[in-house]
Amino acid sequence: MYKETVYSAFNLLMHYPAPSGTGQHPQSQPPLVSGPSSQCPSGACCLADQHKASQPPHSVPQLSPLYEHFSNPHPTQVPADISQRQGVHRPLQTPELSGFYSLTSGSVGQLPHTVSWFTHPSLVLGSGVPGHPAAIPHPAIVPSSGKQDLQPYDRSLKTQAEAKAEKEVKKPTIKKPLNAFMLYMKEMRAKVIAECTLKESAAINQILGRRWHALSREEQAKYYELARKERQLHMQLYPGWSARDNYGKKKRRSREKHQESTSGGKRNAFGTYPEKAAAPAPFLPMTVL
DNA sequence: CCCCCTTTGAAGCCG
């Protein structure tokens, strides 16, 4: 079943231009299967994709429901004590962030996002903080009991390790800020699902990957800019946080598999553009700004 | 229950 959907997704992908330059993962592509897709018999996805590709990619108009869910309509509605609740510093109102906060209804280029520390999609506070029953969940913090973390402990077999586990559970995990592509995925996922009637994320992500490559530099630049602000916001929210905090918490993938899908010099330095997206007005790293 | 899959990009790790 999974393969079938991937295959059908692949059929859709065949209507898309291959990513320019690196980033191709030949072995990750399922074998070409001919015939109509059971998931998208009408070829709506393909048509939609072609339509999209033939048009100036523009107006990423809609937030995904999920993103919208996190969106804060007005920055001033952010509770002043949220940082206290979470033991973090309130973000500074730097000129950069001031501009950022002003993006509530508009735009980093038409993008309706508000990626604020309140709305930050990677900030998910699992439950209210004691003493703040009405605490608004903060989207970057999750209880470390997520699937990537520890097993729920068993009271009947409470060992030292489990006690430790319990401790860990109570300690929220601050997630990585989303990169440009992740932001793009979040926004476009629902649209692709609607068009293609696919639901499996692996297949959807393949389509989104192709669409990403089909975007114009300007279009991608919006997301790079958003991502840059996300990172900056994250840095200000969690000054001491490092990605290493979450390093090694997930089970490792098989090395072979991973190398198949990640090899190939497509790395991108902080604040720079990879490949095709390398050109638009440079968004200098915040350390430079 | 929880990992796998799949994508790109950022960042950590290691030789």
Add this chain to the structure above:
DNA sequence: CGGCTTCAAAGGGGG
């Protein structure tokens, strides 16, 4: 410094 690895999201599939 360069190459490799991990983790961000998502949700169906499968062990």
